Amino acid sequence: MAVRNAIEIRGLTKRYGSLTAIENITFEVRRGELFGLIGPDGAGKTTLFRLLATLLNPDDGVATVDGFDIVGQYKEIRKRVGYMPGRFSLYPDLSVEENLEFFAALFGVGVKDNYDLIAPIYTQIEPFRKRRAGKLSGGMKQKLALCCALIHRPSVLFLDEPTTGVDAVSRSEFWDMLSELKSKGISILVSTPYMDEACRCDRIALCNNGKILGIDTPAGITARFDEPLYALSGDNMYGLLVEARRIKGVKECYPFGESHHLVADSMFDSDEFTAHLNGQGFHNVSIRPVEPGIEDVFIKLMQHE
Ligand SMILES: Nc1ncnc2c1ncn2[C@@H]1O[C@H](COP(=O)(O)OP(=O)(O)OP(=O)(O)O)[C@@H](O)[C@H]1O
Known part of the structure; x- marks a missing residue:
């Protein structure tokens, strides 16, 4: 039977010593949904991504990605997700094409295998394929990191603040690319501190201090404001x-x-x-x-x- 939700999170909690970074969070991301985590620095967004990408274990609660448990079935999850961490995830001394080849090899695929998926994005940076990743502009780095996260054709994509530090035009183009990926059936969980980007998501969770303050469509969230x-x-x-x-x-x-x-x-x-x-x-x-x-x-x- 097909798994209905791409991500299911129930009562998830993560502590670092006495600090609770994620506190009893519950929500789900539907299959094919573009879901946004909106919140300021320190809200717990990165911790949540690291839990779902199986790089951290929770202290409490359960979560599944593509139907697999984040603790017991982490190997299955790692094959199925693409993760673009907030900080620079590329190898700065490798060229554009070497980075792509490296990430493909990591997942046991060839660059050509899933080229159709990345082609609309990769063709924009292909003229610079011999350039070292460390010498690319912010917008180009972001496009390359996205290609690397997609090269194994993941079913679920995690994007941690992908547009932070990127100019307004590149930010807008990036959200167009996400809509395109969504139309190809990829479920996307994306975080951003920019409120204006929230309206590009199907649904959003407003996060602060490790808690979720509200979940709804962008229109549903704004409809909650009922005062002059x-x-x-x-x-x-x-x-x-x-x-x-x-x-x-x-x-x-x-x-x-x-x-x-x-x-x-x-x-x-x-x-x-x-x-x-x-x-x-x-x-x-x-x-x-x-x-x-x-x-x-x-x-x-x-x-x-
Ligand atoms: N390895 C760690 N050890 C101790 N505290 C941590 C660790 N990682 C994160 N924290 C703390 O946990 C809280 C949540 O951090 P997290 O990075 O998940 O938030 P965020 O919303 O992604 O913010 P940012 O954009 O600043 O990374 C913060 O108070 C942070 O200082």
Whole structure:
């Protein structure tokens, strides 16, 4: 019988001494799904990947990848997964093509065996095939690392912060490549600290401090934000933040890119709010309703943790 879920995790816990890096995590990644782990540094994303890639053993709980247990059946899992770790995973002194050949040999396949899978990605770096991997740009390294992780045609792909430190255009191209791989039936678990990338996933888990704060589709996550939200800006942004937090009807106010986001309650009146700030000597105050994004939900969930 075909295994329905690519990954199943039940009550998984991992400690490093007295520090609990992963605490009682439960979720599943469906077959063919592009699933995102979204969270800041230290959330436990890398630890989770290392557990699922069978490089660490859990202290508690169970997990399967492609139907195989991460502890008892680790050899089966290693044949079936592709893992692109966060840090540079290539051999910097080997050329592009030597890296690819090395990873293919590691899995007992030839580069030609699964070339169709990597071709759309590899053709972009092929002109540089003689160049040492250490001399490639960030975006090209990322493409080569992805080819190396795919060379044995894994059924499940683990990508730990693949777009960190990569320019915006390469980041967007990378997500296009992931959509393409997904359409070929590969299940993908990918982590990112960038909230704007979350919307490229089928479902996401918001993680912080080793715990999962919420799991849903990106639209389902943003729908959880059910309070009036405004963008606030003006001269003296810091003073504005401090003063806004004191005003009646303001539940929260936090810096958000170029403006502040303000969460209001039912008592909030934006005209009164602006008049108050003008009376306090603030200039060019602008307040306008905005749609919540995933980051707003994240901030809200973290505050209630
Ligand atoms: N080998 C280790 N020994 C002790 N503590 C560790 C070890 N590896 C990770 N940690 C700690 O466990 C927590 C989770 O780290 P982890 O690397 O899994 O998080 P992350 O979300 O991947 O963040 P980052 O992007 O910074 O790696 C952090 O507090 C980290 O300092």
